[in-house]
Amino acid sequence: MDFVPLRLLLVIFGFLTSTIQGANILVFLPLATWSHYMQYELLFETLAARGHHITMYSPFPPKQNLTNFKHVHVQNQAFDNIMSM
DSSP: OOOHHHHHHHHHHHHHHOOOOEEEEEEEOOOOOOOHHHTHHHHHHHHHHHHOOOEEEEOOSSSHHHHEEEEEEEOOHHHHHHTTT
């Protein structure tokens, strides 16, 4: 018996039924400290460029405009008051 056509059909079926989906990722960085943000900036931008949908709440806007990257500006007044003392 020749099982090559069966294996070929299984491989083709595997490729046809697999789908690639991007994740929806929520990032919440409310502190106005650049050092916390810059550690992950490249990671979030890379994930957005690869098709994941990033929603980020932070005081720092992204450096580049990406289609899958939504930024919501957050200002933490209590933290700002403490840091200005």
